Amino acid sequence: MRKIKGKDYLYVTTKDGATRNQRSLGPANDPGAQAQAEEIRRAAEHAKGLRTTVSVLKKAYIPGPTLPLGRVLETVANAGLFKQGVVLVGTSAYQTYPCLVGAYLPSSALMTNDADLLVSSFVAAGEPQDLEAILKRADPTFKARMSRDDRLPKVFVADNKFQIDVLTTFGRGRKSPVLIDELRCSAEALKFMEYLAEESVEAVALYGTGVLVSVPPPMRYAIHKLLIAQERRTNPAKRSKDLKQAKDLIDVFLETDSAAFEEALEEAKSRGPKWKKNINASLREVERDVRQGNLALARPRKAKKRS
Numbered sequence: 001m002r003k004i005k006g007k008d009y010l011y012v013t014t015k016d017g018a019t020r021n022q023r024s025l026g027p028a029n030d031p032g033a034q035a036q037a038e039e040i041r042r043a044a045e046h047a048k049g050l051r052t053t054v055s056v057l058k059k060a061y062i063p064g065p066t067l068p069l070g071r072v073l074e075t076v077a078n079a080g081l082f083k084q085g086v087v088l089v090g091t092s093a094y095q096t097y098p099c100l101v102g103a104y105l106p107s108s109a110l111m112t113n114d115a116d117l118l119v120s121s122f123v124a125a126g127e128p129q130d131l132e133a134i135l136k137r138a139d140p141t142f143k144a145r146m147s148r149d150d151r152l153p154k155v156f157v158a159d160n161k162f163q164i165d166v167l168t169t170f171g172r173g174r175k176s177p178v179l180i181d182e183l184r185c186s187a188e189a190l191k192f193m194e195y196l197a198e199e200s201v202e203a204v205a206l207y208g209t210g211v212l213v214s215v216p217p218p219m220r221y222a223i224h225k226l227l228i229a230q231e232r233r234t235n236p237a238k239r240s241k242d243l244k245q246a247k248d249l250i251d252v253f254l255e256t257d258s259a260a261f262e263e264a265l266e267e268a269k270s271r272g273p274k275w276k277k278n279i280n281a282s283l284r285e286v287e288r289d290v291r292q293g294n295l296a297l298a299r300p301r302k303a304k305k306r307s
Helices: 031-059 067-078 097-101 131-138 193-197 218-229 236-256 258-269 273-285
Strands: 002-004 007-016 019-027 087-089 114-118 155-157 163-168 178-180 185-189 201-205 211-215 288-291 294-297
Touching: 007 067, 067 114, 067 131, 067 201, 067 211, 087 193, 097 201, 097 218, 097 236, 114 193, 131 155, 163 178, 163 193, 193 218, 218 236, 218 258, 218 273, 236 258, 236 273, 236 288, 258 273
Parallel strands: 087 211, 114 163, 163 185
Antiparallel strands: 002 007, 007 019, 087 114, 155 163, 178 185, 201 211, 288 294
16 A cells, blocks of 8 residues: 555555566555455465465475576466467476476476577467567566577577577478567577477476466477487487486386377377487487387396306
8 A cells, every 4th residue: 555645545566577566456445446455365365375385396396497487487477478379398398297297207306597488389469579578577687699690589698697599390491590570589490399389288387376388298298309319419418318308208108108108109200210210219228118019118138147
């Protein structure tokens, strides 16, 4: 409540990343303002309960995003971008999977200082939005990083080195970057990204009251990691992380729904020789092998006894 020229007014403060916004509900004695204030108070109590739930989950060693990442996810979600088709991919998405698959994933605890946003089938709701302006609500120091060939930015970096990469799929002509006019940015087209773009599910990032985001289905994510790991020969660190994340998820699927996973594997392999080659090579590297039609742990051969 604030007093202005001798009259009391009701105000509400809302949070959007690192930004605090304050707006007036109206005079304190106005029934409409009082009704809004009561509704906000009830929502605040509900939010308090959600924060408690998020805290309990994190104490159970289910990872949540770092503060910079959490703020970014909150602002992107508040802007409605996840509902309009933006999909969170990469390690930031992987951190939401323990709650989706119902199992602890060891490599989900890995911290990341970036986030990848996939923009493929974006449906604008009204006027174009400025992604850079949205990110500045999370951290005012976010700036576009342009390369010589960029017409619009596809990478945004804050002073703390946190980086946002905008990704997409190849279209006709296989050109990159691709302009995303609805977000006043561009996106880097990557190989096999169409596989992630075909489907998404909702997940909760454990930040604040919980942030609802869109991510690839865990099975699709695991198979995509098998695909791209073989393309990372010059980046062993990323390649190793790809294989580790894929292996952790595969082990869960083998326990919970091996038939569905094997069916998804076969569908992906059927998309072309390169797809089959990459998937089989990665499966061998993570010691998961197809034997008699079933995916199983590749056990080391027993040494022959010397006579």
